[in-house]
Amino acid sequence: MTPLLQLHHLSKSYKKQVAIDDISLALPAGKIIGLLGSNGSGKTTLIKLINGLLQPDKGDVVINGYRPSIETKKIISYLPDTTYLREGMKIKDMLDLFDDFYEDFSREKAENLLKDLHLDDNEMLKNLSKGNKEKVQLVLVMARKAKLYILDEPIGGVDPAARDYILKTIINNYSEDASVIISTHLISDIEPILDEVIFLKEGKIILQGNADDIREEYGKSIDSVFREKYNG
């Protein structure tokens, strides 16, 4: 079965800094994968490369058989680590926009999620708190039936109750023909929902495998293994 995401000897540098150093990776569908690493490890660069927001210096990114292009943007649902919404719009205008551009967007699902999170879709985006803006962004991303979800710090700025809800939503959204890549530094919260983990350091993959197997091998939580690898 063709992997959902393939990276072939991918490299990217900024001026003199090497951000991604010859990375190769193959990820199947049906998995929730944690992309773990400190700032500067190359996580953000990798995510931008997969989304086609950056061009690689060397190597290939292949998603479902396509290079980053309109075809891949149709099946990738991306949550960036920043607020990117059109400030002048209302929440329901954003729902309209996503409905217009993405065939796999379910307006009904979005409205249900918004209701659960106590967000009124008549609100102006610029009047929302940062936490609520992030919730809206997450709703938009999760209301799509994409093949690859890329979530960059999905639970960073929200309160613990919302955090639980978000994790449950990610689990609930699980499907065998889609995968979720979660990039975060809040490892202990995210650990239980991960299938696999990828540790990134200085642009290279230093550890990769099934989360439970790694816990078994090291006798520690992924969080502890991570600290060990990064501080040792």
Add this chain to the structure above:
Amino acid sequence: MFSKLLKYELKFVGKWYFALNTGLLLIAALLGFVIKSLDTNPQSMNEIIPFFLFLILGALIASSWLATITIIVKRFYSHIFGREGYLTLTLPVSIHQIIISKLLVSVLWSIFNTLVILISIGLLFLPSVGIKETLIFLPSINDVLPFNNLLLLIFYTFMSNISGNLLIYFALSIGQLFSDHRILMSFVAYFSIIIALILFTTPLLEKFMPYDDLFSTPFFIYYILAFVIESSIFYFGTAYIIKNKLNLQ
């Protein structure tokens, strides 16, 4: 997809923009009547009032023009190079579709604004001259003004507009290539290119049509060609920078 992009581009110009242009037309009309009354009754009005109205009109014209440019720049910049770039550049559309949809709407606003300004100036004289007389006069404009080919003129204006907008996009994109002072570098790029264009095209123009008049057919054709070439350079330059050299923050 493209029509959807257009739809969202058109939606957000803001009510104040139309209010500004409407205000412009109203003040111009008002001034037109003031001028007319001055004509028939020179002593009836204080000279200061029409003077102020002219000032206001001038200010409104400048404002509406500035507002148009600001809208064009701001929408392109914030949607592509700002945080909203994360949304725009991950939508399932090509960069060409994005640029062209924005270009189309920018040209629309520019032309709209130009028309409003022209009509405003016209409104200054309309009450004095009278509607009937103006309508009779209209067809003979072609003889009075030195444009013997209206079609070429329209095409010239159109291409000039497109080239002008694309230059703005290109300058903004060039600014993005720098890590600091991006806005400053955009200005530098903008004016450098304009100066380069003038330096380059004017001597060639003299060579091309040393004896012909301004606004003659060869003049138009020369400039239309120049605009087409410039537009292509600016367009593909912009697309290349966005695709290959952009790094969103």
Add this chain to the structure above:
Amino acid sequence: MSWKFDEKSPIYAQIAQHIKMQIISQEIKSGEQLPTVRELAEIAGVNPNTMQRAFSELEREGMVYAQRTSGRFVTDDKELIVQKRNELAELELKNFVDNMTKIGFSIKEILSVLNTYITEEKLG
């Protein structure tokens, strides 16, 4: 609220253990139908594949069996449950005795202290 897991062992093993405890204590009765992998994964706050692995573990031990179309059910095998209960009890006892010995109690002292504790704390 999601279940809490400790650092030391794989999550699927901890889930299997947790459900096993619930079966032994009859919190979940014999013959009862378990929620689906997805439902339980959501309740527990874990990856469905992990929950699947936990279920496989329970099936392997015989605590749970799968019926093709209807889902997963707790075993009817009362003997098995009693046996597992005894296994767990033995493990607890072993740990208890090992720890008490480590603290410094002799076997006689352990019995005496245990007796006192139960009489006073639990029956008194």
